[in-house]
Amino acid sequence: MPGRLRRGWTCAHLRITLRPMPHDHHDDHPHALLPPEPALRVKALETILARKGLIDPAALDEIIDTYQNRIGPKNGAMVVARAWTDPEFRARLLENATAVVADLGFFGRQGEHVVAVENTPEVHNMVVCTLCSCYPWPLLGIPPAWYKSDAYRSRAVREPRKVLAEFGVTLPPETAVRVWDSTAEVRYLVIPMRPDGTEGLDVEQLAALVTRDSMVGTGLPKAPA
Amino acid sequence: MTRPTLHLARNTPGESAAGGRGQSPRDTTAPKATEIPEPAFSEPWHAQVFALTVHLNESGLFDWPDWTARFGETLARHGLRRELDGGDDYFNAWLETLETLLAEMEKAAPDEVNSIRDAWERAYLSTPHGAPVRLGR
Numbered sequence: 001m002p003g004r005l006r007r008g009w010t011c012a013h014l015r016i017t018l019r020p021m022p023h024d025h026h027d028d029h030p031h032a033l034l035p036p037e038p039a040l041r042v043k044a045l046e047t048i049l050a051r052k053g054l055i056d057p058a059a060l061d062e063i064i065d066t067y068q069n070r071i072g073p074k075n076g077a078m079v080v081a082r083a084w085t086d087p088e089f090r091a092r093l094l095e096n097a098t099a100v101v102a103d104l105g106f107f108g109r110q111g112e113h114v115v116a117v118e119n120t121p122e123v124h125n126m127v128v129c130t131l132c133s134c135y136p137w138p139l140l141g142i143p144p145a146w147y148k149s150d151a152y153r154s155r156a157v158r159e160p161r162k163v164l165a166e167f168g169v170t171l172p173p174e175t176a177v178r179v180w181d182s183t184a185e186v187r188y189l190v191i192p193m194r195p196d197g198t199e200g201l202d203v204e205q206l207a208a209l210v211t212r213d214s215m216v217g218t219g220l221p222k223a224p225a
Numbered sequence: 226m227t228r229p230t231l232h233l234a235r236n237t238p239g240e241s242a243a244g245g246r247g248q249s250p251r252d253t254t255a256p257k258a259t260e261i262p263e264p265a266f267s268e269p270w271h272a273q274v275f276a277l278t279v280h281l282n283e284s285g286l287f288d289w290p291d292w293t294a295r296f297g298e299t300l301a302r303h304g305l306r307r308e309l310d311g312g313d314d315y316f317n318a319w320l321e322t323l324e325t326l327l328a329e330m331e332k333a334a335p336d337e338v339n340s341i342r343d344a345w346e347r348a349y350l351s352t353p354h355g356a357p358v359r360l361g362r
Contacts, residue, residue: 004309031341038313038320039270043322046277046343047360048333063276068265110282131297133315139343142265142275148311150304182291 067142075106076139076189077210079185081203084194094118097189106138114139117180118191119217124171126164127188128156128219129178134182136189139198140212147216157181167218188215198224272331278323287326296322 035043049055061137078102083090093100108114115127118187123173129135130153135143136211155163160177164170180188180213192214198206201224213219266272282289299318303309309318327333344360352358 030354032358033352034346034349035270036268038317039273040267040336040342040345041320041324042274042277043272043345044338045272045327045333046236047341047345048337049277049281051329052258052332054284054286054332055277059283060273060276061279064272068272072265109279112289132293132300133311134325144263145267145311145315148309148315150300150309150311184293186357188299192362 006088016131017178035056040058067137071138072141073076073139073210073212073215075104075141076136076215077207079104079106079116079139079189080191080210080215081206083118083191084206088193090118093191101139107135108138108139108187111185112136113184114189114191115180115184117178119193121172121175121193123176123178124164125178125180125188125190126160127155127182127190128153129159130154131181131183133225134184134187138189139189140215144212150193164218167213168216169220190215192217193222195221195223267312268316271313272322274316274323278319286330286332292322292326295326298322299325 002061035038046055046057046060050057079093083093089100093116097114101114112134115129119125133143133148133153135147152163157179160179161171164177182188192210194206195209198209201209205224209222209224211219211222214221266275277331278292281287282292290361296319299322300309300315303314303318307314324333324335324338328335341360345358348358348360
């Protein structure tokens with residue numbers, strides 16, 4: 001009979017589809033939580049390369065620790081604060097930033113050059129990487145997602161003032177915006193203008209005002225408390 | 226053509242900008258104690274694939290300009306399909322670039338990557354929760 005056949009098929013179908021899968025669980029994990037697909041592929045690459053002696057797992061840990069915990073915008077902020085307070089340092093920085101920041105222990109691990117560009121009432125500098133996401137890692141750490149997004153990478157060059165406005169930065173009409181396109185070889189550090197009312201602050205207090213975005217050119221330094 | 230929109234979640238809590246002409250201070254609400262630094266990587270595997278690539282570059286397997294050129298090509302290709310937001314999609318492009326490069330250099334063949342990836346999956350699914358996951362279980 002058609003009814004019995006249909007019922008029989010349904011039962012069999014249910015039994016198959018509702019059978020618990022190895023990773024089908026609700027209340028607890030009987031096994032280790034499965035990482036996302038790309039994580040498994042990265043682990044596969046690591047395993048293969050380690051077996052061939054091409055990587056040192058300890059070196060990987062060191063790189064992650066460095067970029068996660070030890071390198072960040074504080075490095076760049078210290079450079080900016082010194083440039084604000086030490087004219088001779090500022091002159092050397094604008095002349096050859098690679099050498100100056102290397103003296104401070106901030107090396108470009110990929111052998112790139114650092115160029116410092118200074119904001120003035122006449123020119124506001126802004127940095128992008130239209131190719132991918134080149135960024136002064138030793139000074140600013142790992143770039144934020146927006147720096148790596150298609151939207152920023154395409155619009156920063158095409159309509160920098162609109163992008164700046166979306167970041168909350170509105171410049172006087174007479175201030176020109178200059179956009180610098182980073183490459184694998186050259187990374188840029190924006191030296192923002194020193195905020196007013198900071199005359200009595202020392203280098204550390206000034207560095208605390210220097211935000212990451214102000215060193216990319218999409219922000220301005222914080223105001224003193 | 227639709228214009229890409231920029232999602233600007235860029236200020237850390239407590240961060241304010243000195244704005245306006247001459248960058249004179251305007252907002253003084255910036256208590257340092259409330260600042261929460263953004264994590265450098267939003268997913269552990271982002272950090273892993275980044276570190277792997279930097280390590281291979283530093284050990285001399287490929288130079289960085291070559292890497293960025295290849296990575297830029299992958300990003301451009303992926304960006305034709307949809308607008309990339311700089312998160313997971315960015316590191317997916319990074320991983321694809323690295324897999325392709327290592328396959329071309331005959332350091333990690335796609336078949337081998339697939340087979341070891343499956344072995345890792347089996348290891349995860351057969352390891353009790355809380356125990357370290359190792360290959361060959």
